[in-house]
Each structure stands twice: as C-alpha cells, then as structure tokens.
Amino acid sequence: MQLKPGTIPHTLKLLRDLMNKKLPIDLLLEKTVYVIATQLNVDVCSCYLIRPGDILELYASYGLDKSALHETFLQIGEGLIGEIALQRKSLVFEDAWAHPSFVHKPETKETAFKSLAGTPILKGDHLYGVLAIQTTQIQTFPTEIIELLETSALALSEILTRENTQNKQEPINNASRLKKMEGVCIISGVAVGTAFIHKRIERTSNILAKDSSAEIKRLNDALLMVQKEINNMLTNPQLAEEQIDIFKSYLMFTKDKGWIEKITAAIQMGLTAEASIQKVSDEITERMQLITDPYLRERIHDFNDLANRLIKNLKGKFRRTKLVLDKNTILIAENMGPAELLDYDIKKIKAIVLQEGSQTMHVAIVAKSLNIPMIGGIGAILSHINAGDYLAVDATKGLVYINPSDEVLDDFSIKIQTHQKLLEKYKLLKGLPGITLDGIPVQLNINIGLANDLMSIDQNDYDGVGLYRTELPFMTSNQLPDTETQTEIYKKAILQVGDKPLTFRTLDIGSDKVLPYFDNTGEKNPAMGWRSIRITLDRRALLRSQLRSFIRAVNGKELRIMFPMISNVDEFLEAKKTLDIELKREKNKGGVLPSSIKVGTMLEVPSLIFQLPELLKYVDFVSVGTNDLFQFLFATDRGNPIIWNRYDSLAPETLKVLKYISDECRKANIPCSVCGEIASNPIDAIALIALGYTSLSMNPAAIPAIKAVVRTMNREKTAEYILSQIEQSNHSIREQLKSYAIDHGIFI
Ligand code: PEP
Numbered sequence: 001m002q003l004k005p006g007t008i009p010h011t012l013k014l015l016r017d018l019m020n021k022k023l024p025i026d027l028l029l030e031k032t033v034y035v036i037a038t039q040l041n042v043d044v045c046s047c048y049l050i051r052p053g054d055i056l057e058l059y060a061s062y063g064l065d066k067s068a069l070h071e072t073f074l075q076i077g078e079g080l081i082g083e084i085a086l087q088r089k090s091l092v093f094e095d096a097w098a099h100p101s102f103v104h105k106p107e108t109k110e111t112a113f114k115s116l117a118g119t120p121i122l123k124g125d126h127l128y129g130v131l132a133i134q135t136t137q138i139q140t141f142p143t144e145i146i147e148l149l150e151t152s153a154l155a156l157s158e159i160l161t162r163e164n165t166q167n168k169q170e171p172i173n174n175a176s177r178l179k180k181m182e183g184v185c186i187i188s189g190v191a192v193g194t195a196f197i198h199k200r201i202e203r204t205s206n207i208l209a210k211d212s213s214a215e216i217k218r219l220n221d222a223l224l225m226v227q228k229e230i231n232n233m234l235t236n237p238q239l240a241e242e243q244i245d246i247f248k249s250y251l252m253f254t255k256d257k258g259w260i261e262k263i264t265a266a267i268q269m270g271l272t273a274e275a276s277i278q279k280v281s282d283e284i285t286e287r288m289q290l291i292t293d294p295y296l297r298e299r300i301h302d303f304n305d306l307a308n309r310l311i312k313n314l315k316g317k318f319r320r321t322k323l324v325l326d327k328n329t330i331l332i333a334e335n336m337g338p339a340e341l342l343d344y345d346i347k348k349i350k351a352i353v354l355q356e357g358s359q360t361m362h363v364a365i366v367a368k369s370l371n372i373p374m375i376g377g378i379g380a381i382l383s384h385i386n387a388g389d390y391l392a393v394d395a396t397k398g399l400v401y402i403n404p405s406d407e408v409l410d411d412f413s414i415k416i417q418t419h420q421k422l423l424e425k426y427k428l429l430k431g432l433p434g435i436t437l438d439g440i441p442v443q444l445n446i447n448i449g450l451a452n453d454l455m456s457i458d459q460n461d462y463d464g465v466g467l468y469r470t471e472l473p474f475m476t477s478n479q480l481p482d483t484e485t486q487t488e489i490y491k492k493a494i495l496q497v498g499d500k501p502l503t504f505r506t507l508d509i510g511s512d513k514v515l516p517y518f519d520n521t522g523e524k525n526p527a528m529g530w531r532s533i534r535i536t537l538d539r540r541a542l543l544r545s546q547l548r549s550f551i552r553a554v555n556g557k558e559l560r561i562m563f564p565m566i567s568n569v570d571e572f573l574e575a576k577k578t579l580d581i582e583l584k585r586e587k588n589k590g591g592v593l594p595s596s597i598k599v600g601t602m603l604e605v606p607s608l609i610f611q612l613p614e615l616l617k618y619v620d621f622v623s624v625g626t627n628d629l630f631q632f633l634f635a636t637d638r639g640n641p642i643i644w645n646r647y648d649s650l651a652p653e654t655l656k657v658l659k660y661i662s663d664e665c666r667k668a669n670i671p672c673s674v675c676g677e678i679a680s681n682p683i684d685a686i687a688l689i690a691l692g693y694t695s696l697s698m699n700p701a702a703i704p705a706i707k708a709v710v711r712t713m714n715r716e717k718t719a720e721y722i723l724s725q726i727e728q729s730n731h732s733i734r735e736q737l738k739s740y741a742i743d744h745g746i747f748i
C-alpha cells in the first residue's frame with residue numbers, strides 16, 4: 001500500500017482540529033473514522049468501544065453497513081477485533097478471512113473486505129476499545145499507517161478518560177462518608193490537623209501536534225526549566241543531606257537518555273510534548289506496576305513526579321510561590337513524588353496520607369528525614385475526605401479519623417508524646433554498629449534497584465549493598481542497554497558505595513519484570529516460567545555482556561556477583577563458567593581484573609535446599625531470597641493480594657527451612673544472608689538473627705528499626721526461645737515472638 005507524500009501529517013492535522021473541537025463523543029468517533037478512512041484511502045475504518053460486561057460494540061464506522069452500528073457485538077478474544085483487544089497490541093491480518101480467529105458478522109456486510117489492521121484504545125491498563133481499518137484488496141500496511149492508528153487511538157483514549165472521570169466526579173455527601181479509614185504504616189507517627197488535598201496536574205487535552213520539531217524544542221526547554229527548578233531546590237539551606245541527594249538523583253533522571261529518547265519518539269509520531277510525556281509515563285507505570293518488589297515498583301512515582309513537573313512547565317502552570325497552608329496540615333493525595341512534597345511549606349505538614357504508596361517511595365524517604373508520619377494504601381480516600389476536614393492520623397497503626405470526637409483527640413495527645421520518644425531513640429543509633437547484646441555483629445545491608453538510589457541514603461547507615469537488582473535500566477529503556485551503557489550504570493553504584501561491599505545480581509527478568517523489547521509474554525505461569533537465570537543461560541550473550549560490564553565497572557576492586565533463581569547445582573556451575581570465560585577474555589584483552597571475586601547464589605527455589613551440601617562446595621556465599629522462596633514453598637503467588645496474608649513467614653515450617661539453610665552454611669563455613677522483604681520487618685528480623693543469620697539485606701528505610709532490634713536483643717537467649725516455640729507450635733509464632741520482644745526489652 002503506497003501513501004502519497006504528506007498524507008500522514010495532513011491526516012494528523014485534520015484529526016487534531018477535530019479533537020480540539022470538543023464534540024460529543026458519538027460525533028467525534030463518527031468524524032474520526034471518516035477522516036482516517038478517506039485520508040488513508042482505505043475502504044473501512046471502524047471504532048469498537050467496550051460496553052458493560054466487557055463486550056466490544058461497533059460504535060462508529062465508515063465503510064461497514066450503517067445498520068450494524070450498535071448492533072454488532074464481540075467478546076474480547078472473539079474475531080480479529082476481539083483478538084486485538086485480548087492481546088492489547090496492534091495487529092495486522094493480511095488475509096483476514098484465512099485467519100483461524102476470523103468471525104463473520106453478516107450484519108456488517110463485510111464479505112468484500114480482505115485485509116485488516118487494528119490497534120487497541122488503551123489508557124494505562126484500561127481498555128476502551130479498538131480502532132481498525134479494512135481494505136478490499138489483500139495488502140500489507142506500512143508502519144506509518146499503524147503508527148497513525150496508534151496515535152489516533154491514544155488521542156481517543158485521552159478523551160474517553162476525560163469523559164469518564166468528569167462523569168464520575170460526585171460531591172462527597174456526609175451520609176456516605178466513613179468516620180475512620182485504615183491503610184498501612186509507611187512512617188510511624190501521630191498527628192492531628194486540617195486536610196489539604198494535593199492535586200496532580202489534570203491530564204492534557206492537547207494531544208496532537210502541528211509541528212514535531214517545535215514540540216521537541218518545547219520539551220527541551222521544559223527539561224531545562226525543570227533542571228533549573230531542581231537546582232534551585234538544591235540551594236535551599238533547609239535541605240538535609242538525604243534530600244539533597246534525592247534531588248541530585250532527580251537531576252540525573254532529567255538527563256536520562258532512554259527516557260528522553262522515548263518521549264522524543266512519541267513526539268515524532270505526531271503527539272504534543274505533553275501527550276508524549278504522558279504516554280511514556282503511562283507505559284513505564286504500566287510495566288512497573290507488574291513488579292511485585294515494592295522498592296522497584298515505587299520508582300514509578302519518581303518518573304511520574306518528573307513527568308508532572310515537565311507537563312506543568314509546558315502548560316505554564318508551575319507555581320513559583322508556596323501555597324498558604326494551615327499551620328497543622330495533613331496532606332492527602334493519591335500519590336506524590338519527593339519534589340512535589342517540597343513544593344509545600346514542609347514545616348506546616350504534620351502527616352501525609354496517600355491512597356497508594358509504600359515505604360520505599362522516595363517521597364517516604366524524604367518525609368522520613370523530615371519526621372513526617374505517613375500512611376499509604378488507604379484506598380478511596382478522596383471519596384471520604386474534603387479539604388478542610390479535621391483529621392487525627394495514627395500512622396503507626398495506619399488509621400485516619402475523620403472529624404474525630406473529643407475523646408479520640410484526647411487519646412491522640414498522649415500518643416504524640418510517646419512517638420516523640422521513639423524518634424529520639426532512633427536518632428541515638430545513627431552511626432552505631434549493628435551488634436547484639438551478647439556481642440554478635442550483624443551486617444545491615446541494603447537492597448537497591450538503581451545506582452541513583454544510593455544517593456539518597458546516608459553512608460553511615462548501612463554496611464554494604466547486599467542485593468543490587470539490575471533489572472530497572474533494562475525495563476525503562478527502549479532496547480537492551482549495551483555493555484558500555486551498563487558499565488557506566490554499574491560504575492556509578494561502585495563509586496557511591498566506596499569501600500563497602502556491593503553484590504550485583506545478574507538479570508532477573510521475566511515473571512513480574514517485563515522488558516518492552518523482549519517478548520516472553522503469553523506464558524500461563526510466568527513466575528515458574530522462562531525467567532531470570534533460565535533466560536540468561538539460554539541467551540548467553542545477554543549474560544556475558546552483563547558480566548563483562550560488572551568486571552569493567554569494578555575496575556580492579558572486589559567483584560561480588562550472585563545468580564538468581566538457581567534451581568540446581570549444574571545451573572550455578574554453568575553460570576559460573578560463563579563468568580570464568582568473561583574473566584579470561586578480559587585478561588586476554590589486557591583489561592583490569594578484579595582484586596578478588598566472590599560468586600554466590602540466591603536461594604529462592606526449594607529444590608536447591610535439598611542440594612545444599614553439594615552446592616556449598618562451589619559457592620562463595622548464599623543469599624536467601626525469601627520473597628520467591630516462600631511463594632514456591634507455600635505455592636502462593638507473591639503478586640496476588642487475595643492470598644498474601646494466608647501464610648506467615650514465621651510459621652514453624654518456614655523457620656525450620658531457614659534454620660536448616662543457616663546450619664548447613666555454617667557447617668560448610670559459607671556466609672549466608674537473607675535479602676527478601678522479611679529482613680525489613682523487625683519481628684521477622686529477630687527470628688532470622690536468632691536462627692543464625694548474621695547478615696540481612698533490606699529496604700533502606702528499614703535500617704534504623706532493624707538496627708534498634710539488633711542492638712537490644714540477646715541472640716542466644718532469643719534463639720533458645722524460638723527453637724522451643726518451633727517445636728511446640730503448629731502455627732505462626734509471630735504473636736508469641738512479639739510478646740517476647742516486648743517482655744525482653746527488644747525495641748520493636
Ligand atoms: C527474593 O525473591 O526474595 C528476592 C530478593 O528477589 P526479587 O524480590 O527481586 O525476586
């Protein structure tokens with residue numbers, strides 16, 4: 001199929017004019033399909049929208065029989081249109097009738113049409129419908145046509161989202177409001193004050209651009225403005241060191257080549273700078289939301305915060321002066337990034353309540369350094385709280401009382417004093433080593449996902465990086481980062497940690513960590529599928545490139561590497577052999593070799609437990625990945641909230657497994673640590689230390705609480721207690737251990 005020069009820009013211009021007219025949706029769709037069909041000179045253009053019950057309804061069409069409108073329905077997965085909706089990606093069927101999924105709908109009178117191309121109308125993970133074209137001749141469709149369909153679908157999805165949200169906004173009526181809401185504690189603390197609703201910029205309605213080069217210039221200008229704003233923030237003398245470091249890492253994001261290239265590519269498809277930024281952040285958000293690891297997942301907010309800042313600048317809506325707040329303000333938001341928080345007069349913010357959110361968000365790290373209590377995961381808070389409501393927030397318990405009684409308020413003044421004492425205790429621990437009362441040193445390491453993460457962490461607070469998850473740069477870029485790019489990324493991390501040990505983990509992609517350019521989707525059970533070391537052993541060049549980057553990045557220092565998802569000894573030996581090949585290659589090329597090399601394994605597949613005596617002959621260390629290990633031990637999908645809490649990590653069966661691993665490693669004199677989420681939880685950490693683990697790797701925000709545990713517990717006595725409990729109990733010992741900790745002065 002040949003297009004006349006200038007067809008695509010001209011069609012985009014017509015569509016842009018159309019979408020700017022704010023027409024009723026039916027009319028807009030009718031005109032859109034007309035413009036696309038007539039300008040591209042195709043026989044049919046149709047738009048199907050999802051109706052209640054997940055049915056696709058033929059909503060507008062140029063070329064299909066008019067009597068079929070609103071009378072033709074398809075299930076998701078039914079026919080070629082249903083297939084596009086199911087697969088959620090653009091598909092081309094050159095010979096539509098020959099395709100096994102083809103379904104003939106006689107009412108459309110489509111007998112004559114042969115080829116079909118369509119694209120889903122998607123906003124994030126929400127599917128609105130399908131936009132498709134058909135021709136009577138069998139033909140291929142050039143990429144620029146598919147891109148035009150995608151751009152049109154994106155513009156339609158924005159308009160449909162706007163329609164939806166506008167229709168949904170109802171005033172909060174007092175009768176349907178809750179008096180108390182419950183979320184999860186992100187930063188402990190207690191506060192009372194007046195609600196202030198933080199609003200993110202509304203979605204842009206300016207979607208299609210006239211002139212791509214002008215849009216690229218607008219983008220670059222906005223990037224410069226944002227960099228200037230962040231530089232201004234950095235000069236604020238009130239900022240603590242952790243906050244300065246977070247904003248330095250922000251500044252690096254604004255220069256992130258992969259991110260900027262993606263936005264530029266979207267502009268080149270015909271979108272405005274605002275719509276391109278929105279598109280890219282929606283894509284990154286969607287991909288990152290699949291990740292079950294909270295620390296990695298929370299990096300979404302940094303990208304979104306930056307995206308918002310850029311869009312505000314593009315729209316000329318950036319506020320240069322701080323808003324006037326009540327002196328005791330409780331900030332309420334769906335979500336926010338750290339820079340958004342610092343746009344407020346922080347002295348007046350007494351607590352933050354987020355609809356989403358977890359401990360590992362950067363905004364939480366900033367709020368923590370400012371001692372602002374924070375609650376996350378509270379659900380539809382904006383449907384229950386109005387600006388100006390009086391709130392009592394017990395972040396430690398994750399509770400928010402809306403316009404509370406005098407009794408509740410009296411109770412809160414006592415709570416506020418008690419919490420102040422806890423903070424003073426944490427402050428006293430800064431810089432002190434993790435050592436138990438009976439003299440056992442416990443290494444307190446951190447898990448990171450980006451070299452930049454290290455910039456926001458006080459160097460005195462951790463002993464090393466126990467787990468560097470290397471997937472994120474692979475997930476946020478358009479293509480596999482090459483060896484040079486990877487080396488630069490890893491070098492940054494090495495530079496930040498200085499002399500502290502840092503353990504790289506090779507790529508753990510697949511399962512919940514999906515790469516946009518690597519198609520291993522469609523597996524029925526991806527957590528147990530082709531993932532992690534299984535991929536990198538099969539795609540050896542990928543593994544070799546990463547190992548080469550690690551060797552080059554450490555540049556003569558110690559190299560620590562571990563392999564994820566190892567299921568048997570052979571896999572480990574095979575992976576290690578690959579490292580040896582790379583070391584030899586580097587040597588032959590005259591490169592700098594590491595001063596020493598430690599090669600370990602993650603233990604996260606149960607089969608490996610039964611090979612420990614053999615495995616321990618070959619590994620330099622073991623790191624227990626309890627997130628995966630427990631999901632496989634209990635056959636419980638770690639990403640499925642329905643069953644998250646069904647099994648407990650302190651059940652006798654898990655404790656026995658953890659004890660066996662620790663005992664075997666000690667016998668073989670092989671260091672063993674835990675780097676799963678349980679290491680970040682004070683009660684679980686008590687159990688781990690008692691079972692013999694002297695190295696824990698956790699999310700950085702957990703360090704003060706875990707250090708407080710370590711320094712107030714007696715390892716030997718707690719071990720005696722736990723071992724007796726394991727023998728006596730047939731269910732989780734969490735409650736007993738909590739009481740034991742309170743009775744024995746362990747600081748939890
Ligand atoms: C684990 O499985 O415990 C682990 C640390 O790895 P990840 O969470 O990245 O799968």
Ligand code: MG
Binds near residue numbers: 564604625627628
């Ligand atoms: Mg894992």
